[in-house]
Amino acid sequence: MNSFCQKAHWKFRRMNEMEANQFREFGKEMIDYVAGYLENIRDRRVLPTVEPGYLRPLIPETAPEKPDKWEDIMKDIERVVMPGVTHWHSPRFHAYYPTANSYPAIVADILSGAIACIGFTWISSPACTELEVVMMDWLGKMLALPEPFLACSGGKGGGVIQGTASEATLVALLGAKARAICTGKAEHPEMSDADIVAKLVGYTSSQSHSSVERAGLLGGIKLRSLQPDDSNKLTGEILEKAVQEDIEAGLIPFYAVCTLGTTSSCTFDNLEEMGPVCNQYNIWLHIDAAYAGSAFICPEYRYLMKGIERADSFNFNPHKWLLINFDCSAMWLKDPSWLVNAFNVDPLYLKHEQQGSAPDYRHWQIPLGRRFRALKIWFVLRLYGIENLQAHIRKQIAMAHHFEALVRSDERFEITQEVTMGLVCFRLTGSNEMNEQFLKRLNGKGVIHLVPSKIRDTYFLRLAICSKQTEMSDIDVSWKEVKETADEILAKK
Ligand SMILES: *Cc1c(COP(=O)(O)O)cnc(C)c1O
Numbered sequence: 001m002n003s004f005c006q007k008a009h010w011k012f013r014r015m016n017e018m019e020a021n022q023f024r025e026f027g028k029e030m031i032d033y034v035a036g037y038l039e040n041i042r043d044r045r046v047l048p049t050v051e052p053g054y055l056r057p058l059i060p061e062t063a064p065e066k067p068d069k070w071e072d073i074m075k076d077i078e079r080v081v082m083p084g085v086t087h088w089h090s091p092r093f094h095a096y097y098p099t100a101n102s103y104p105a106i107v108a109d110i111l112s113g114a115i116a117c118i119g120f121t122w123i124s125s126p127a128c129t130e131l132e133v134v135m136m137d138w139l140g141k142m143l144a145l146p147e148p149f150l151a152c153s154g155g156k157g158g159g160v161i162q163g164t165a166s167e168a169t170l171v172a173l174l175g176a177k178a179r180a181i182c183t184g185k186a187e188h189p190e191m192s193d194a195d196i197v198a199k200l201v202g203y204t205s206s207q208s209h210s211s212v213e214r215a216g217l218l219g220g221i222k223l224r225s226l227q228p229d230d231s232n233k234l235t236g237e238i239l240e241k242a243v244q245e246d247i248e249a250g251l252i253p254f255y256a257v258c259t260l261g262t263t264s265s266c267t268f269d270n271l272e273e274m275g276p277v278c279n280q281y282n283i284w285l286h287i288d289a290a291y292a293g294s295a296f297i298c299p300e301y302r303y304l305m306k307g308i309e310r311a312d313s314f315n316f317n318p319h320k321w322l323l324i325n326f327d328c329s330a331m332w333l334k335d336p337s338w339l340v341n342a343f344n345v346d347p348l349y350l351k352h353e354q355q356g357s358a359p360d361y362r363h364w365q366i367p368l369g370r371r372f373r374a375l376k377i378w379f380v381l382r383l384y385g386i387e388n389l390q391a392h393i394r395k396q397i398a399m400a401h402h403f404e405a406l407v408r409s410d411e412r413f414e415i416t417q418e419v420t421m422g423l424v425c426f427r428l429t430g431s432n433e434m435n436e437q438f439l440k441r442l443n444g445k446g447v448i449h450l451v452p453s454k455i456r457d458t459y460f461l462r463l464a465i466c467s468k469q470t471e472m473s474d475i476d477v478s479w480k481e482v483k484e485t486a487d488e489i490l491a492k493k
Contacts, residue, residue, distance in 0.1 A: 094478065102384075139159070159332040177255070232455060236277045256286070261421060442485045
């Protein structure tokens with residue numbers, strides 16, 4: 001080593017030692033900051049008031065040549081970051097759907113960050129794969145998923161943690177495509193892969209999440225968006241009619257998505273009817289229960305997943321409603337071999353001797369790299385126990401019903417969809433324009449935050465119970481805001 005190298009070498013070694021000590025100190029300080037932030041989040045304005053481009057002038061134009069001080073970075077959290085944060089974990093945040101957050105999951109993520117493995121094969125970090133296999137069985141049992149989905153059943157089935165529900169929908173579609181090509185070729189040996197793919201057609205509801213349509217685009221197949229029935233549910237009859245039309249037109253139906261808890265209004269497609277149709281026509285049935293799936297840990301809500309045994313794949317987001325921080329989307333497949341075979345490329349540097357004895361999860365997903373996400377499932381399930389997680393779901397649903405009752409008690413309003421989970425869809429009785437004005441004014445005050453939706457030309461507001469910290473008294477605050485804003489809007493008229 002020349003002396004320059006030697007010096008750099010020692011400098012780095014010293015830096016590593018110093019960093020470890022500083023990490024202990026800074027880490028503790030950050031944990032205090034995080035706990036304080038979440039404890040007092042109610043007091044912050046839920047929506048920021050900044051204008052686009054607010055941030056650039058607040059920080060230097062280039063990265064620092066010499067290290068900055070930790071204290072300065074801590075100060076910049078409140079100066080630079082917080083003014084531009086939408087506080088998703090404020091009890092005043094009612095937009096979209098919840099995104100999960102809990103201390104056990106945050107702590108597990110610290111550990112995952114420290115291990116920082118990339119668990120694409122079993123040998124790349126056996127604990128990463130093996131804990132995931134077992135956690136997906138734990139979760140599957142909590143939801144009472146049928147045995148064929150679970151790895152512990154000894155069959156082909158098993159679970160995998162995807163980054164998002166969107167990825168799960170795409171992965172299921174690609175598995176279905178591989179299966180359809182395989183059966184298509186067995187029945188018509190004269191047809192090429194491309195001939196078959198050109199004939200494939202899948203089905204979804206016009207009420208399903210935008211990621212479903214996107215999966216069709218990314219997967220390069222035709223996906224029909226079917227009009228659901230009057231109560232916004234996709235039914236067996238609607239599906240079968242479309243399937244028969246397509247068969248008559250010489251197409252090959254191969255994939256259908258059933259949504260349990262739509263994003264717009266938390267409506268449940270008729271799974272019990274869709275299942276037999278899919279089975280009869282050899283259509284891969286994927287269930288997207290991104291939000292509502294968490295509720296199936298409570299036996300009293302499992303009636304909403306009746307018929308699940310007929311599905312090929314099932315997905316829900318613990319990162320929405322089960323207190324496990326993003327990203328954690330749980331997916332189960334009855335026969336993952338369709339994916340494994342479709343996605344299998346095996347360069348020498350990824351081969352290992354234990355191949356086949358445990359899943360190599362790289363074949364179950366789009367990317368190669370994957371974080372150690374099973375840790376946060378493990379920590380959350382152990383530190384809360386099933387009991388407290390059920391209590392969380394039940395409490396949030398009860399609060400939605402509380403808000404529903406308040407809305408119903410005021411005749412100026414109407415409830416537009418049956419409330420089953422933690423979402424209340426409502427509107428002022430009157431025109432869409434008036435409701436648009438109403439929401440604009442409501443959000444403009446910055447006390448609470450909601451987003452709208454529209455079904456069949458009826459514009460409505462969605463109030464989702466999002467924060468883990470939400471109490472009945474918070475719902476009363478939100479209702480007071482809604483009511484007072486309605487007073488103002490109606491007085492103006
Ligand atoms: C939220 C949601 C999604 C998208 O979830 P990601 O994990 O962000 O991809 C998909 N489907 C439904 C029904 C949803 O509510």
